[in-house]
Amino acid sequence: MRKSFGVLPLLVACMLMGKDVSAQQNEGVHEMSKDYQAPKDPLVIRKLSKWQDQRFGLFMHWGTYTLWEEVESWSICPVDWVVRKGPYSEDYNVYRAAYENLQHDFNPVDFNPEKWEKAAKAAGMKYVVFTTKHHDGFCMFDTKETDYKITSTNTPFSKNPRSNVTKEIFDAFRKDSFMIGAYFSKPDWHSQDYWWKYYPPADEHANYDVKKFPERWKRFNDYTYRQIEELMTGYGPIDILWLDGGWVRTNSKRNEILDMKGIVNMARTHQPGLIVVDRTVPGEFENYTTPEQSIPDKPLPYPWETCMTMGNSWTHTSRDEFKSSRTLVETLIKIVSRGGNLLLGVGPSAKGDWAPDVYKRMEDMGKWMDINGEGIHGSRPVAPYSEKNIYFTQSKDQHSLYAFYTSETDEVKLPAEVTFSVQDVKKVNKVTLLGSKAKLQWTLKDGQLTIRVPKNIQEKNGLKYSAAFKINV
Structure with a gap:
């Protein structure tokens, strides 16, 4: 019989926030790659130019962690800046088991992607990037590779006819000509071939010596390849493959190397002209760079996008404080004047909707864009x-x-x-x-x-x- 940890009361959920705002902001500022390599594929070049014309996009982080209003994935990672609080915090293994058990309570009954699309379009947004899988490994799409997914019978929302939320989101936004981006985490902390239960994890990296267990890492490579192929073949036209977890890279000192050339060749066979963003990993598969929570001081000589939260958190939390509409408009202007795009992050709640303040900010930005958008788009x-x-x-x-x-x-x-x-x-x-x-x-x-x-x-x-x-x- 399954032991249910249930949905925590609001007071306890507030205690479970994995780190304070300042820690989250500091952790979220990623260094940009400095050695940009321009793509050579004419189809990629053409799509990249189209993407630059969009200038303003929507970024959504969503997963089971929203039940605890928890910082996305990171609370299960044993790194020293994470502060765990609440009834499970004294024992890491108990905490992680409770976290992974959230799957059994995840039921976002208010899910309505058309409502999101309408608000995003009114705000002047032109593309969307959605977290199909974050580092914790919980899949927000109907993968055949694991049962740790929203469409599993272990997840209450699987009974909903719209349970494959990635497909529903992509379809809803694509109908109104949004460019579509699939966020995908290269590391997967749920996979036995990344965090093997034989050893305790020590940090965000694989918790075993890849050189000693090459067959296990090969399985993880194959698993990653197949999941990305599912996204590239079962979810309609995809414009952007937005890869996160830059410590898994071709020049990894710990040999955490994926067959990126094979993955990208496969992906572009199914999605010609696909923009690939292997973020923070310089080379042919980082088609644009992604400064996080920051704006470059001056124009950059290559395509780039600031990914920034509307509030303080990528994850929905009832305690979030949102930037003012004026600040958001000025942020968009600054970024575009320096040649970049703004990918603005908001997090749906555990029930499947945005906070009222999110809709208000988008409405305000939309009214401004109705007048001034011609100086932004294109x-x-x-x-x-x-x-x-x-x-x-x-x-x-x-x-x-x-x-x-x-x-x-x-x-x-x-x-x-x-x-x-x-x-x-x-x-x-x-x-x-x-x-x-x-x-x-x-x-x-x-x-x-x-x-x-x-x-x-x-x-x-x-x-x-x-x-x-x-x-x-």
């Missing part, structure tokens, strides 16, 4: 990139420049004159303020553009967070 960076509180982008055809005047308050207040540098511009044909019908006057002299703002729209212009001037050249 844009490219342009020197001088930024001056004080003004950030610049340009259209792909280079006929339009956009100057985003960021505000220190939610309601935008403009000065009588706005002056900034424009490089390599000989003539300005027209200047408009997006979201306003006001006629503007301007002067271009010695590389400086001065825009005179009519008094009636300096403080009462109806604009929020940031105003965008469009300069036709």
Whole structure:
């Protein structure tokens, strides 16, 4: 008979948070790869260019850990920054057994991917990346390789006709032309061929000597290959394979090496032009880089994407504190002005929905994007990139420049004159303020553009967070 640990009361669940916010943020800042290798496949190059045009995407971490509002996967990893609290914390083995037993209680009855897609589209998002499997090994798709999955009869939600949530999410977003990204963790802490029960785990790495047990590591390679092949063949067109767990890599000092060439060749056979993001592992399979929870200080000479949480956590937690809508808009502007994409992370709850604040932030961002999105989607960076509180982008055809005047308050207040540098511009044909019908006057002299703002729209212009001037050249 199965011993059920049940869903913990809210008070206990709050105690079980694996680490505090500051620890989580520090852990989440990953170093970027520095040696970028551009893809050579014309189909990949074409899709990568399309992906750069999207500029704004949705990232969702979801798994059984949401029952405890726990930091995704990491609480079962015996590393020194993890702090376990609650009734199972004194004994690691008891804690891990309780964690893995959460499968028996995971039943997100409020799951409605169409609701998410509608909100994401309204916010101006153009692509989605979903965690099909995080490091703990629990699969949010109908894999044949393990019973540790949402569609297992051990999981209550398996009785729901939409239990294969990865397929449901991808189908719902794809119907509205979102690009589709499958997050997949290379390490798998549930697999006996990664964390073998013969030895206790010591950290995030495989807990046995791969050189001494090559047949076990070979099984793990094959397991990983087959799971990725399932995702590449049973879930419709996939645009991005977003691989995490960079300590499993081709130059691993502990020989934790996957056959990446074989995996990627197989994946692209099924999904031609597939963008592969073997994050933090420099080489031919890191088609774009992924600074986490941070924004580069300047434009980078290769494709990149900041993955950042809307709140403080990748995981849904009732204690989360969300960034303000103005901060989120300014973050998007900064990233795009430096040539990057923003992949904004939110976590569905154990019941299968987002927090109300998530919907509110997306609504606010969407209203701003309705006015200013043309300077975001399909844009490219342009020197001088930024001056004080003004950030610049340009259209792909280079006929339009956009100057985003960021505000220190939610309601935008403009000065009588706005002056900034424009490089390599000989003539300005027209200047408009997006979201306003006001006629503007301007002067271009010695590389400086001065825009005179009519008094009636300096403080009462109806604009929020940031105003965008469009300069036709």
